Amino acid sequence: MKIIVHDTASAMLDLLERPAADRPAALAQLLAPLQETMSAVGIPDLVQLHRAGSGFPLDHDDPRLAEAVHRMRDAGVWIRVEDCLGAARERLAAAAPGAATAADVHVVLVLGDPDDEHLTVRSAGYLGTGGIPGAIHLMMWPTGTSLAKIGHVAAHELHHNVRYANVVWDPATVTVGEQVVAEGLAEAFVRELAGEQAMGPWATALTGAELDEAYEKVTAGLDVAGMHRLPPYVYGDATARLMGAEPVGLPDFAGYAVGLRIVDAHLAATGLTAAESVALPARTILANAGIRTTA
16 A cells, blocks of 8 residues: 655645636646545545535635645644554554555645634544545644644544445445444544544543433444434534534534444454454444444
8 A cells, every 4th residue: 555645735835826716726636636536436526525615715815824834834744644644554554464455545635724613623623534445635724733633633544544445335324333433443543553642632522421421322323324314423413514414412523432432342342453453344343342233
């Protein structure tokens, strides 16, 4: 598995110098390394995805944007992402030598929108998507937290990337159980690589009675199937609303914290690591954690 971290700093600075009308085409070029892979799974327009999500604005000038890119480059963000991904690749290869992987994994880091609450508040300034083998899309707005942890979320996404080269992910049949197990495994993998302080806030924000209540609600819904029904169980009600899904009464990123609790029970019961568990079916992990499902 070859990991290619693209130099999007230079491309974004060039884009921000162009007239607004030319920026969508420049962004399409920046995102091109991911487009073929993502088109194959039904995501035909990454520029539109950028606009609809938390990406930096294309239609007006904002002096904060170029300043943020310079800050990220000065902080060595791209080097840190590459280093963390290299360590993650080595750990996964040693722990799961028989696991399938994409031959090449293209990594594209894009600046986010400083005024987007989902990115800057709910996600602490950084997030990623890596469940499509061969592609990792990272987004951040530079803060103390995101600058420190962007490499760790890249490792989280690489765990997903390898998992879904081995585990079938079908949008029509994927269950809450699969999704929360995957998130729990990826965060446990970050902890194995770099310690608990490297984990994302989405996995650690819920504690005590609030986590217990979320655990009961999420585990009751583990067999809920279909991608369109997963957001409230995985990301919580606020993000579900943004995605056009019906809330179910859960706080932000409840599925991550619940998934980590499930995975920790699996790890304790089996003595395996999250790296060794990368290709295990969710049903096996849930059973090892003492949870029965029908899916």
